[in-house]
Every structure is written in C-alpha cells, then in structure tokens.
Amino acid sequence: MKIWSSLLVVIILASFAWIGVDFLHLTTLFGIVVPYIAFLIFLLGFIYRVVNWGKSPVPFCIPTTCGQQQSLPWIKQNKIENPSTIWGVVGRMVLEIFLFRSLFRNTKTEKTGNSLAFGSAKWLWFGGLVFHWSMLVVVIRHLRFFLNPVPGFVQGLEMLDSFLQVGVPLLYITDILLVLALTYLFLRRVLIPQIKYISLAADYFPLLLLLGVAVTGILMRYFFKVDLLAVKELTMGLVTFTPTVSAEIGAIFYMHVILVSSLVAYFPWSKLMHAGGIFMSPTRNLANNSRMVRHVNPWNYQVETHSYTEYEDEFRDKMRKVGLPLEKE
C-alpha cells in the first residue's frame, strides 16, 4: 500500500507533464511556472525549517562522546570522536557529513542459539555514500545548464565522470551509480523484514521520486536525445529571469523537470531535511568541554530545593547524637 501509493504518485506526476506538454501544449506551465514555484517553495521551506529548529535553543551540552575525553595530559584524547575544541568539532562534522562516520560503525547483530555475534555491516554505509556522492556530482554537472560560460571545474568533473569513454553521448559513471545505489536503498527497504516494518510511505516516496528523476534524465540523455541547445536556452532564461520556451523540447524533458520540481518542493517538508538537520544535531556539533566552559541554558530558572537548614531542622537531634557538626546547636 505504502509502496504502491508512492509509485502511483510518481507516475501521476510524470503523466501530468506528458499529457500537459504533448496534448495540451502547456510548455510555459511545465517549463517555467512549475520550476519557479517549486524552487521558491524549496528555498523558503528550507529556510523556514532551519530557522524553526534554530528557534529552539540547545539548553544542555549533550555530545555523544565516542572516544577518550580530554583529561590528564598523558592520556591520549580522541580529538575527533570526543572533541573538546571547535576544531575537533569541525573535524567530527566533516567526517560525519562527507564520509558518514557514524554509519561506518554499523554492525549486524546475529543470534545463534544462546549467544550473540556482531558481524560487519558496511553495505548501508557504502550504498548511502555512493548515492549521496553521485547525486552531488550529478547536481554539479547540471550547473552546465545554468551557467554561461560553463566553469572549468564543471567541465573537469564531466570529463572525470565520463572517463570510461563509452557510448555517444559519453556515459557518465555517476548515472549508473546513482540508479544502482537508489535501487539498493529501495530493495533493502522492501526485502529486509525489519526495515520494511519500520518504513513509511514517506520513506518509499522520495526513493521512487529520485529514481524517477534519474530514469527520466538517463532516458533523455542516452535514448530520446532532446535538443540540448533549446534546453540550455530555457534553463538560462530561468536563471536570468527572462524565461522563454522557444523550440520544441521532447515531453521526456518536461517529465524530468516536473519530477525534479516535485522533489525540491517536497524536500523541506520531508525527512530529506536531514541534509540540513545534520549540521544542527547537538549530539554531534558540540564540544565535550562542559566541565571546562560553562554551557548556558537561556531558559534556566530558579527551582525549589530542600535546603541544608531544612535538613538540619529535621535531623538535628539525630545528628547531634552521632556527633555531626551543626549550624544551630
């Protein structure tokens, strides 16, 4: 149900563009209006979410420490996994964001008879890393459509990505990797019973949407081969706020565009916001230095306590009997 409804939504979205362009000729709507609205939603939504998180303070210094603390000078501190300075935190965050450090720790618990064993389980880490890096490369490659002239690093990246020199146009490795990684992430969600059990529609939908984006993009590049000049004219028009849809571009392009638009518009309201959230996670982005530097809670307030005076008043006789010093004899 969750999977099929997610798939259905992706298909309906793509059909909108197909029908809209091929039959109703609504190219302005699908080529200009939809991308603009989607991008606006993405931008405002992303800012709204981050600001919303930011509005809640971090009352306590609660890093999850994953190594030796800074302690005595002759005990070697793990400055990255248990940082006590801002630089250590930066190091920790860099490893987390670029290499998925925590996921790299993953193990698989196996129970055989009366004992447990912890096996290696790096596939999720690997699949996740391949997906995210491929996605990043693909996004950077797409800058060629939004910048004129195309910057050197984008061209360099394209060359690297197509170094296999296969096919016409040249095959990008990240296109393959992206689809493979997404397929893996989707299949593990469907095939591993425990993962399926915890999965929501909100987990299948983004995967299928991303697959839709990737597949339409690949079809467009390698099979339907749309008019790239016309595409660039449109995309450059979008970024310079002088959008025009001049020539015929195939429906597959508009299907790609509507799926991308759906993805970015959906992004801020979904779990995909982990992309912003990871930077703000207090268990990772704080230094474990709360004994060295006082962490201030902005809403700290006075509380009722049971004072020593009250305590002594209650126990004075008993304290006197055992010879404890008293404030009031």
Place this chain on the structure above:
Amino acid sequence: MAKLPKKEELLQHKYDVPSDAWMDTPVDIKPGVFCYGAKGKNLEAVGFPNARDWSPSDEDWKLPENWKEIFLQGMADRLSKYRSFRLFMDVCVRCGACADKCHFYMGSGDPKNMPVLRAELLRSVYRRYFTKSGQMFGRLAGARDLTEDVLKELWYYFYQCTECRRCSVFCPYGIDQAEITIMGRELFNLLGLNIDWIAGPVANCYMKGNHVGLEPQTIMSNIEFMLDDIETITGKRIKPSFNRKGAEILFVAPSGDLFADPGIYTCMGYLMLFEQLGLDYTMSTYASEGGNFGFFTSNEMAKRLNAKIYAEARRLGVKWILGGECGHMWRVLNQYMDTWNGPADFLEEPVSPITGTKFTNAKSTKMVHITEFTADLIYHNKLKLDPSRNDHLVVTFHDSCNPSRGMGLLEEPRYIISKVCNNFHEMPEETIREKTLCCGSGSGLNAGENMELRLRGGFPRANAVKYVHDKYGVNVLANVCAVDRVAFPALMDYWVPGVQTMGVHELLGNALVMDGEIERTLNLRSEPLPGKGVESDV
C-alpha cells in the same frame, strides 16, 4: 518479584517482525517487564502533579480528565525548549542502523524496542499534532491519534529504555533515543505516570539527601561498620570526617556505595585511599548522593536534587569537589551540573594536593572524577601498590554507558586496573568503550518486579562477559558505576555464574599498601587472600 524464567525460555526469541503493521499491534503490558506505578505519596513529597496510587496492569490508569491536553501542551513546550527534541522528531530517515544496537531489542526481539521504532511511537503522535502532513494525510504520513492505548504503549516502551545512548553512536545524525526517552518521561511525569522505583528514590533524595533514604545517623553507622572491617583487614583505624567546614575537598559518592554489598567495598577503597594520602576531605550527609534519579524524571527535578552538591560545597567552604564511581551521576555532573546550578565561582580550580596536577578539564565545574584523581596519583608514583594481592582475580572492565558516551572516561579506570591487577582481559571490541553494552538496569529500571526485562536487557553484556569468562577464565567484572554494582551480581548469577562484580576502587583498596598496615590476609570482602597468610579452605 515475578518468577524468573529459565535461560532457554528467555532466549527463544528471534528478530522476526509480526505480519501486522506496528500501529495495528496493540500493546501487551507484561508482568516481569513493567515497573510498578509511582505511589502518590512519593510524588507529593516533591510536589509533582496528578499524584495518586495507580497500577500499570490495571485497565484504568486514573488519568486526569484533560490528560491529552496536558500531554500535547507539554510536548509543544518541550519542542520549543529543546532543539534536540524537535530535530530528533524531524530528521530520522528510518535507515535502521540503530535497530539492532539496543540491548533490549537484542535481548527481547520485540521490534518496538528497536530505537527507531521506540522513537516512532512518539513521532507518530508528533506528526499528527505538530506537522501539516500528519494533519492532512494521517496514517499515510505515519501519524496517529493520541489515545489511551497509544499513551500506554508509549509508557511501556519508554520504561524499556535505559537512556544508554548506544543507538546515538551509530545514528548518522546522532539521534539520541535517550533524549527522546527523557522528554517522554517528562510528559508521563506531568500525568503522574512515573514508576515507583524512580519516584521513591527521588522523594528520599529530596528529603533525606540520598536515594536509598539513609538518615545521617545511618550513614554514620554504615561507615562505622566499614571502618571496623578496614581495621580487621589492615590493622588501621580510619577516621573520616563528615559535614566538616573548612576541608579542602568535598567528596560525593553515589549512595549505593554507602549502603550495600558490593558497593560498600568500593567505598572502603575510597576511604583507605584518602587515609593513606592524608587527604583533607569531608563527606556530607546532606549532599550524600552523587547519582540523580531526578534525571529519569524531569530536568527540573534533576536540577533540584543536584543543587545540593554546590550548596553544600559553598556551606562547607571547600575548594573543590571529588566524585565517586557512578555512571549517570557523571553524565549529569559532566553535561548538566554547571549549566543548572553553576557558575561555581565560589570554588577553586581543582588541584591535586598530592601531585600538584591541575585538573584543567574540570576548571569550570570544579568537580573531578575519582579515577582521574587516582590515575594521576599512580602515574606520579604516589601510591605503593601490590597487585599480586589481586592475582586470584581475572578481571575485565565494563564501560558504563554514561561515562563512556556522555563523558569519554575510558582510559582512566583502565590505567588504574592495569596497575592494581595482573590479570586483565578486554571483552570484544564491539561491546566496550563507546560501543559498550548496558547492564540493562540503568535509568531507574533496577527494580525487582521487572527482573525479566533486566535479564533480557543485560543479556548482550553478559554474553560478552561469558565470552571472556570461557576464553580467559575471567571472574571479575570491574566497573565504575553504582547501578552496575547493584545490577550485575544478579545478572552474572543468572547468565555467567562465577563472575563477581567489583568497583575499580575495591581492586585498588586491595592492592594499596598503607603505611603501618598489618600483613594482609583478607581482601576487602573479609575473604582470605589466596597465597597470603591463611589459606582458604573453601
């Protein structure tokens, strides 16, 4: 106490999942798993709302009329006060990396004990009432109404989490179920739905100064009892001081160490060490608790209990504070105390009077962990040690959850052990340091009525102990936590008979050569030391 099942029965579980969706699987509150509900009088003692006697196994939890409003309002309040809470409600992608990292899941196979799903129990409510998608799409968006059954389910599983943070180590976004459990328990507390094993100690600690409810004269007589034993063992009569003004150091131990076997042996180790050093210290009967069960109740309650430590340090005019071996106590002291009740500007930056070492890592909070203090002493050769007295012991070290994942106290206790014991073996790498497995009884779940839960939750740890027990003959599980010392004896008797539980300072006390002591023939437990003087006939 519920009758204990046989090992084989406890280990029947597999990690399968039911065919029905988790939202369609109603909660079954099982004896042996849940803890008794808080008694009204214990909640009233500290002024908590909706105090009443109630039982989790009853159909009627006697909830206040407007319980739903209280719960949701409490949630809104906490979402705006804790970024962690809001973020952890929003960013989970349900990748499942945390799923099999929880000791309760490993030991029970109950899928709602996967940290991700335990969090989803509350996230589903969050989505329904605090997100647009949840309001519009309901169940399709993973949202569900807050009903009494949902409340009971939340309660049941949030008291099957020891706030150990192991899941947080593996989460790619650092989502910490402990943080979510803490928030959930605050919400239950608003409804008077605490458990008595937490509420009782909290009331005790508030009124009497410690969880176990020792009144000042009882603390004194308990210590007297230890001093008698120390005299028998070492020939030396020690005179510790209490509530003494003008001492240099205030020493605060978890009250478990003042109370019962085997914690008292750790306490004897502290006392012998301080005596040997001639340390100018005092203990307090008012601030006689380092631990903080308030932390398992609400942030406010934790702060109220913790306030006593600085208040007493100020009253007595000490320079700095030394803290004993306890797990969650150090999470609180390291990450919360200064924020709640600081700045401790009336104290001085801690300096060891013996070695002159400045404890710069505690320069603001002014509280030093005793293993930091002792490791420094040993490093500077200030202690005469005879590790051969511990030669009959084959030791492994259990990293307590909080010192490892909420502090990073990993090498200090290991260094001490390496100098006071000759036989030491680590448990497998995936089960120690930041990946350490919980004793299964933390966060106030060390009651008697939930023994089945504790045995299940402690099974992964015990399994690792069994590994080194079988492989190297390990017979001592050393630790730096009072709850460990209470929980492990039963756990070991059940899963790995023949393994004793000892605090690090018990091992130290045994190895410590004191000036003018008699030849040791007994260990701190008053058992004959093998190969030393009188041979044991047992």
